Amino acid sequence: MSNKELNPMQQGVVEVLGKPAGWVPLPLTVVAAVREQLETALAPLAAKLSPDQPLFISKGSLNTVNGCEAHFMASLNSFEWTISNVRGTVMHKAVELSINWRGPVEPADLVDEALTRLEDEESRGPSDFIVKLSPGERAQLRSYAVDLYTKFEESFPPLKASWRPVTESSARVGLFDGRIFLSTRVDLTLGGAGSKVIIDLKSGRIYSNHREDLRFYALVESLRSGQPPRRLATYSLESARADVEEVSEGVLQSAVRRVADGAKLIYELTSENREPKLNPGPQCRWCPLKDNCETGKQFLERGFEDD
Numbered sequence: 001m002s003n004k005e006l007n008p009m010q011q012g013v014v015e016v017l018g019k020p021a022g023w024v025p026l027p028l029t030v031v032a033a034v035r036e037q038l039e040t041a042l043a044p045l046a047a048k049l050s051p052d053q054p055l056f057i058s059k060g061s062l063n064t065v066n067g068c069e070a071h072f073m074a075s076l077n078s079f080e081w082t083i084s085n086v087r088g089t090v091m092h093k094a095v096e097l098s099i100n101w102r103g104p105v106e107p108a109d110l111v112d113e114a115l116t117r118l119e120d121e122e123s124r125g126p127s128d129f130i131v132k133l134s135p136g137e138r139a140q141l142r143s144y145a146v147d148l149y150t151k152f153e154e155s156f157p158p159l160k161a162s163w164r165p166v167t168e169s170s171a172r173v174g175l176f177d178g179r180i181f182l183s184t185r186v187d188l189t190l191g192g193a194g195s196k197v198i199i200d201l202k203s204g205r206i207y208s209n210h211r212e213d214l215r216f217y218a219l220v221e222s223l224r225s226g227q228p229p230r231r232l233a234t235y236s237l238e239s240a241r242a243d244v245e246e247v248s249e250g251v252l253q254s255a256v257r258r259v260a261d262g263a264k265l266i267y268e269l270t271s272e273n274r275e276p277k278l279n280p281g282p283q284c285r286w287c288p289l290k291d292n293c294e295t296g297k298q299f300l301e302r303g304f305e306d307d
C-alpha cells in the first residue's frame, strides 16, 4: 500500500512516526553520562541492598508510588486479571499475529486466534483467566478486543516487516551487580536499535503521566542497548491522536530523576516500613482501598476534571 492509499489517520501516524530526512542520532556519550547520573543517584540506596533481595522498578511501580503511597502498598501482590485489563493484551497479541499473517484477515478472526494463543501460553500471563471465562464473559472480551484491534487497524498503516515491528517487547537492566533492576514491556516498537520508536497504545485518553512512562522506557532501552531510541509516542486509539516526544538528553535525565526518587520511596515503604502517605487523585477510582479510604472517598465525591 502506498502512502497515497492510506486514510487520513494512517497518514497522520506516518507523519508523526516517520524518520525525518537528515535525522541525527544522539551521541552515544549521552548514554554513558545518563548511566553515570543514574548510578550516582542510586548508589546510597544500592549500598543498603543485596543481590539476594534486589529492588525491582517497573513503570507500574513508579506510577503507583508517585501517585499515592498508600495505593502503592495496597497494590503490592494484588494484581488480578480483569476483562478490562486483559483486552489490551489480547489486542497486542492480535497485532503481533497480523504482522506475520499471510493474506487478508478479519479483526474478529485475529482476535479469536489471539485468544487461543494466549490460552495456550504457559508463562505468567492471562491464560488461566481466559480459560475460566464464562461464554458471556468471553464474548464481552472478544467484543472489546475486536473494537480495539479494529481501531488500531484503521489508525496505523500496515506494518511492514522492514520497519521491524515488535509487540510486547520486554527489557530488563540490572544495576549494581543485580541489586536494582529496571524492567519494561513495551506495546509496540518500530525500527532497529539506535533509531527505535517506542509506542504505547491506549484504549482511552492520554494523561500527563503517560509521557513519564515512555521516558522510563527510553531510559531502559538506552541502558540496555547502549543507544537511545529516536522518538516516543503515546497513541490513543479512542481519539486517533498521538502525543509524541523526541528523545533528548533532557528526556533521559528526567527519567533518571524519577527513577531515583521512586526507587527511594519504594525502598522506604517496603523495607523500612515507613508509614505511606495519602495522595488523592484520579488513581482513587481504581485503588483497592477506595471503599474504606475517607480521603479518597471525599476526593471522588467532590468530583474532578480529568486532565
Ligand code: SF4
Pocket (backbone or CB within 6 Å): 068, 069, 070, 071, 278, 279, 280, 281, 283, 284, 287, 288, 289, 290, 293, 295, 296, 297
Ligand atoms: S483511595 Fe485515593 S487517597 Fe486513598 S489510598 Fe487509594 S489512591 Fe490513595
